[in-house]
Amino acid sequence: MTPTITYIDELVVRCRQGDQRAQMEIYNKYYKAMYNTALRIVKDPAEAEDVMQEAFIKAFSKINSFQGKSTFGAWLKKITVNLSIISFNKQSKFQNVSYEDQFKYETEEAQGVDIKEEETNSKVKRILKAMKGIKESYQIALNLHLIEGYDYEEICEILEISSANCRTLISRAKESLRNKLLEYEV
Known part of the structure; x- marks a missing residue:
């Protein structure tokens, strides 16, 4: 039985062919989650943004090394976590982050709260x-x-x-x- 090809798998194939629209679709799908992942580790919104961008650049430049042993999202998250830890270790001092910044993208779409x-x-x-x-x-x-x-x-x-x-x-x-x-x- 052959594995089911998902839309993300199709986008990955297109990315391997250098399709920038496919890269943009992947970016739009995952950037919020990767930003929040980075922010929870580096604790600085600007640094989290940089780490997220770097993770996407690294993922797209190394897309041919993605073997599909895990989902693309998990692979991208691992890259983001590793880059976040490297960044965190380079920071010389701990900076406080407001709760609003920490959940910036997660709460943007929230309307009513019961x-x-x-x-x-x-x-x-x-x-x-x-x-x-x-x-x-x-x-x-x-x-x-x-x-x-x-x-x-x-x-x-x-x-x-x-x-x-x-x-x-x-x-x-x-x-x-x-x-x-x-x-x-x-």
Whole structure:
């Protein structure tokens, strides 16, 4: 049985042929998600924009190395995460980002917000605020695991650490976040 060819697969084929319209369609489909991914790691809107752009440039220039073992979106996200971590490590000081900037693209299209959504947003803001109060290495690990959805094996590869170190790092990060959330509740 042959695998189903998706619209994205067709766009990738066209990108390999140098079709700029296909590149633009892929960009339009993924740029918001890649911006938000980068922003959660680098914590600076301008830097996140630069990282996102660099990720697309790298993806399009290396499109022939995309083997289809994962979805194109997952491949692009991995490029974005790797570039974000490199950028984050180069930053000399931590900068605060307002919640409005952090969810810039995610909330643009939101119209009405009901009470349940407001309550959820309040919890999310509390968690994000607490995350800013923990060690940077913990923030990165939790972003990759809880927000980006990477499994332990992928995080080991991205951060270049052993499986045992990865599990310990995430466990300690979760515990640190729990403690920080308890501080905010007092």
